[in-house]
Amino acid sequence: MSIQNLDAFFAPQHIALIGASPKPGSVGRAFVDNMLLDPGKRTLSFINPSHSDIAGQPCVASLGDLSSVPDLAVIATPPDTVPGLVAEAKLSGVRGVIVVSNCQGGDRGALRRAMRAAARGSSMRILGPDSQGVYAAAGNLNASLASSPPQAGSLGLIAQSGAIMNAVLDWGNAVKVGFSKAVSIGDASDVDLDDLLDHLAYDVRTRAILVCVETVGNPRRFFSAARAAAKVKPVVILKSGRHSVTADRISTHSGILATEDAVYDAVIRRAGLLRVNDLDGLFDAAGALARLKRVSEAGKRLAIVTNDRGVGILAADRLLDLGGSLADLSDDALAAIKPYAPLRWQGDMPLDLEATLPMEDQGTVIEALIDDPTNDGVLIAYSPSQVSDGDEAAAKLAELLERKTKDKSRPKPVFVSWLEREGGALKALDEAHVARFRTPGDAVRGFMDVSRYAQAQKELSATPPALPEDLASADVDRARALCMAAISEGRTWLNTDEIGDILASYGFGYAAPVRASSAEKAATAAQNMLAQHRALALKIDSPDIPHKSDVGGVVLDLTHSLQVREGFDALTEKVSARAPSARIDGVIVQPMADVSAGLELYLGLADDPVFGPVIVFGRGGIAVEAVNDKALGMPPLDMRLARQVIEQTRVSKLMRGFRGRAGVDEEAVAQALVRLSQLSADVPQIRSLDLNPLLATPNGLVVLDARMEVAPSEVGDLTFDTNPRFTIRPYPRNWERRLELKSGEVVFVRPVRPEDEPAFELFFSKTTKEDLRLRFFSYVRDFSHKFIARLTQIDYARDMAFCAFDANGELIGVVRLHADAERETGEYAILLRSDLKGQGLGWALMQLVIEYGQAERFKHIEGQVLAENTTMLEMCRALGFSIRRDPDEPEIMQAKLELADLEGVDQAMLEAAS
Numbered sequence: 001m002s003i004q005n006l007d008a009f010f011a012p013q014h015i016a017l018i019g020a021s022p023k024p025g026s027v028g029r030a031f032v033d034n035m036l037l038d039p040g041k042r043t044l045s046f047i048n049p050s051h052s053d054i055a056g057q058p059c060v061a062s063l064g065d066l067s068s069v070p071d072l073a074v075i076a077t078p079p080d081t082v083p084g085l086v087a088e089a090k091l092s093g094v095r096g097v098i099v100v101s102n103c104q105g106g107d108r109g110a111l112r113r114a115m116r117a118a119a120r121g122s123s124m125r126i127l128g129p130d131s132q133g134v135y136a137a138a139g140n141l142n143a144s145l146a147s148s149p150p151q152a153g154s155l156g157l158i159a160q161s162g163a164i165m166n167a168v169l170d171w172g173n174a175v176k177v178g179f180s181k182a183v184s185i186g187d188a189s190d191v192d193l194d195d196l197l198d199h200l201a202y203d204v205r206t207r208a209i210l211v212c213v214e215t216v217g218n219p220r221r222f223f224s225a226a227r228a229a230a231k232v233k234p235v236v237i238l239k240s241g242r243h244s245v246t247a248d249r250i251s252t253h254s255g256i257l258a259t260e261d262a263v264y265d266a267v268i269r270r271a272g273l274l275r276v277n278d279l280d281g282l283f284d285a286a287g288a289l290a291r292l293k294r295v296s297e298a299g300k301r302l303a304i305v306t307n308d309r310g311v312g313i314l315a316a317d318r319l320l321d322l323g324g325s326l327a328d329l330s331d332d333a334l335a336a337i338k339p340y341a342p343l344r345w346q347g348d349m350p351l352d353l354e355a356t357l358p359m360e361d362q363g364t365v366i367e368a369l370i371d372d373p374t375n376d377g378v379l380i381a382y383s384p385s386q387v388s389d390g391d392e393a394a395a396k397l398a399e400l401l402e403r404k405t406k407d408k409s410r411p412k413p414v415f416v417s418w419l420e421r422e423g424g425a426l427k428a429l430d431e432a433h434v435a436r437f438r439t440p441g442d443a444v445r446g447f448m449d450v451s452r453y454a455q456a457q458k459e460l461s462a463t464p465p466a467l468p469e470d471l472a473s474a475d476v477d478r479a480r481a482l483c484m485a486a487i488s489e490g491r492t493w494l495n496t497d498e499i500g501d502i503l504a505s506y507g508f509g510y511a512a513p514v515r516a517s518s519a520e521k522a523a524t525a526a527q528n529m530l531a532q533h534r535a536l537a538l539k540i541d542s543p544d545i546p547h548k549s550d551v552g553g554v555v556l557d558l559t560h561s562l563q564v565r566e567g568f569d570a571l572t573e574k575v576s577a578r579a580p581s582a583r584i585d586g587v588i589v590q591p592m593a594d595v596s597a598g599l600e601l602y603l604g605l606a607d608d609p610v611f612g613p614v615i616v617f618g619r620g621g622i623a624v625e626a627v628n629d630k631a632l633g634m635p636p637l638d639m640r641l642a643r644q645v646i647e648q649t650r651v652s653k654l655m656r657g658f659r660g661r662a663g664v665d666e667e668a669v670a671q672a673l674v675r676l677s678q679l680s681a682d683v684p685q686i687r688s689l690d691l692n693p694l695l696a697t698p699n700g701l702v703v704l705d706a707r708m709e710v711a712p713s714e715v716g717d718l719t720f721d722t723n724p725r726f727t728i729r730p731y732p733r734n735w736e737r738r739l740e741l742k743s744g745e746v747v748f749v750r751p752v753r754p755e756d757e758p759a760f761e762l763f764f765s766k767t768t769k770e771d772l773r774l775r776f777f778s779y780v781r782d783f784s785h786k787f788i789a790r791l792t793q794i795d796y797a798r799d800m801a802f803c804a805f806d807a808n809g810e811l812i813g814v815v816r817l818h819a820d821a822e823r824e825t826g827e828y829a830i831l832l833r834s835d836l837k838g839q840g841l842g843w844a845l846m847q848l849v850i851e852y853g854q855a856e857r858f859k860h861i862e863g864q865v866l867a868e869n870t871t872m873l874e875m876c877r878a879l880g881f882s883i884r885r886d887p888d889e890p891e892i893m894q895a896k897l898e899l900a901d902l903e904g905v906d907q908a909m910l911e912a913a914s
Helices: 027-037 077-094 108-119 160-173 194-203 219-230 252-256 260-271 278-289 307-321 331-340 360-369 391-408 425-432 440-461 469-473 474-486 496-505 519-530 561-578 639-647 652-655 667-684 755-765 769-777 783-792 841-855 868-876 907-913
Strands: 016-017 043-047 057-060 072-075 096-099 125-127 133-136 142-144 152-159 179-184 208-213 237-238 274-276 301-306 377-382 414-418 435-437 514-515 536-541 554-558 586-591 600-609 612-619 631-632 686-697 700-703 708-709 739-740 746-751 797-804 811-818 825-832 860-866 882-885 893-896
Touching: 016 027, 027 043, 027 142, 072 474, 077 096, 077 108, 077 514, 096 179, 108 125, 108 739, 125 652, 133 331, 152 160, 152 194, 152 219, 152 278, 160 179, 160 278, 194 208, 194 219, 208 278, 219 237, 219 260, 219 797, 237 278, 260 274, 260 600, 260 631, 260 686, 274 278, 274 440, 274 797, 278 435, 301 307, 301 360, 301 440, 307 377, 307 440, 360 377, 360 391, 377 391, 377 440, 377 868, 391 414, 391 425, 414 425, 414 440, 435 536, 435 586, 440 783, 469 667, 474 496, 474 667, 474 708, 496 708, 514 519, 519 586, 536 561, 554 561, 561 586, 600 652, 600 667, 612 639, 612 667, 639 652, 652 811, 667 686, 667 700, 686 893, 746 841, 755 783, 755 797, 755 811, 797 825, 797 841, 811 841, 825 841, 841 860, 841 868, 868 882
Parallel strands: 016 043, 016 072, 043 057, 072 096, 096 125, 152 179, 152 208, 208 237, 237 274, 301 377, 377 414, 414 435, 825 860
Antiparallel strands: 133 142, 133 179, 514 586, 536 554, 536 586, 600 612, 600 686, 612 631, 686 700, 686 708, 739 746, 746 797, 797 811, 811 825, 860 893, 882 893
16 A cells, blocks of 8 residues: 555646647547646646647657656557656656556556566556546646546546546536546556555545446455545445356355355445445445535435325335335424325325425425434435426425535435436536436435445444454464364365364364274264264265265265164265265264254355455355355454344344244354354465354254365465455454563553453543543543544554553553554554553553564654653653654654664663653
8 A cells, every 4th residue: 555656646737748649539639638628737748759749739759858857747659668658757757657558458467567667666656557547626637538527526536447437427527426536547557446545535625435446456455445445435336347257166165155246245345335236326326425415324214205106106116125214204294294295195105295285385394304303314206297397396495405404514315306307407406416316216226325335334333242252262273283284295175083173173063073984983983973863974085075965975864883884885885986086085974963953054264366265154055055145254253243244144034033933042153253264364274164054053053064175375474473365454363462560560462452442431531631631632522432443443454552451351551553554654652541650561562562563564653742741752762762843833742763773772761761
């Protein structure tokens, strides 16, 4: 992630167009025309050795002929010339380059590699190749191939495809929706989606971000940037290529169920983005977000008012199809509306008013609905008729909605469907920035998009329950050793005994199987099991047969050891005939569970080639793919996230019980998802896994069959001793510490967890107002859930916070480090409980955060300290920080530590500060 020099693309003072052309219809001429529409105060330079002027502007032969260095160069020349021009731009000191050129066919990556090689060693940024440029409302910058000048507004747009960028901008012009910035990233040799998400997330002119992508370059960086952006503003994503994968050569149920699009959907949901599936959906979401003042608190209850019952019923049908609900009315709203409603109306939705009702009275009804707290939004569906003046109605409605927006600090979303294509009515609504849609169905979809976004915001900041305590006692070393032993033997599949050990280490109940290499051993095992179980199952034991049932490798309901003895030979002979190339190690003898006592579920782990490990959950059994009742979750999972995954499946309804049948232990099912997530984090050698069926009963869970595939794991990063293929950095257990203070007291220090919110509430209550002011630079009066969630629910890829707990488990100190976009500098902040100062806790926490900064390869650690906070400043000096006064705010001191120079710590000052 890097936003370095991105201002060169959106706010350049000097632009050079290399490949400018006078030829009508050429790319070079299109850029010339768009740049000259409104050049503003910036300098434009055209470069083409074949012309001395273009469109009345002087033209030079090369970058070297310019009198000043451009901030931005646009290259629109044949592909073979691009690497040399990029190298020339680097030598000239250009900060940003847009490469319009592209390779048609052949090795499309060759141009990207050549461009990167040409730019190596500089901080110059490259957009493209195959980019169609950028647009920025500020400064009227249009260095793009847009067919018409975009309208200024508050939406940011990132598109891989230039054609889609232009289509979205054209739509905006047609419906009077404007954009703050728009960019086509093309093949993304350098500037990528994550860079632009970071940039737009903190752009004050951008209220919402639209993203149109085909693929993601760096999955971890994309997720981190997307989640950070979604926390501060709506992000809508259109991901194309939803049906581009097959299940060929996939040997686990999880691999077949975790299709490419299903994985993308899980990632997008976890990041808090709003996904749409087509351009119409994108336009509806964009229209709603661009025109509504606040959208972060909408629910699913919609009030519908219309002048035509048929139109209203269509809207209601669409609402229910999309998972919304028709709003009820409060007593006050009923009383206000009743005098103007038809006599037949019983207070239900949709409310259809008579077409002849005066607009003033219609306005009274609409205002009552907007003021009614029992709905989350209002849809006004108007159908023009001969008995009403549409233009007058629209003008009065626009006036009403503008007034309601100004009167309310938290205005309710109002959506309008005006069923005419053109006229004064539409103009009046658009000038009032009303969220207007072409059809009632489009308006309903816009409402549901706002509702889904609001729900995503709640989920991003929700506090999860604590993790199962026994996860900390999992035998990680044993599980890793078993996997490594199999890998060293050249095996890719673990045997039943190894699987049983690993599952037991992570708290899974497993119907104890026994491997038998002969009929005699199988009979002996059966005799022992039948003393406790009614019946047994006999399964083929082969590392080469992923699905035993497919080759007749399972025999059920054996009730005597003699049946097992005979079954051994019959089973091995049958499977050998059906799968002659498979290795047969014998059979597996296993007690049969009574599946009628519970539900057969499925729990698995798939290894996605882009996003790494993915958790798969759903209905289990031999028809798991045919039923295809599944949901995916991105690890790491906590209990809240696990429950969300479960709720996405149809089988979740059966888990609660039905037709007099008892429900299953839902808490145990959620814990199973969390345990599998932790197993994947701890043991990266496990590449795929099937627990099928996983029998769920009212009394718990038991695994009836399991498969685990293993492979060598690449080396992870130095800071996190977890699965390096995770898209989301999991909780870094290796940073847990026990530190001894000067008093001899030992404190437990660990990275912050989302479920620490109650501990923070107690911590703040025991910290003085003055200490809080020194930490937050102002008096904090309200430690709300939203405030604390920002402190506890961090992205370990961007931030770290270490929490110190005393022997009673109370939080007594916190130090955090926030990385900049370049991951070169970490900004620290520290707070101790007021009654624990002077015991060396602050010094110990600062040492730990410095150690972390070194492990993360930061160049600097810095922080801002109030000048009056002399204790903190003395400790910083003892640690080797340089201290200087902020030139713009004299009451603030800036402390900075160069991590390469840590030897000069003054021990005397250290002791004084601690």
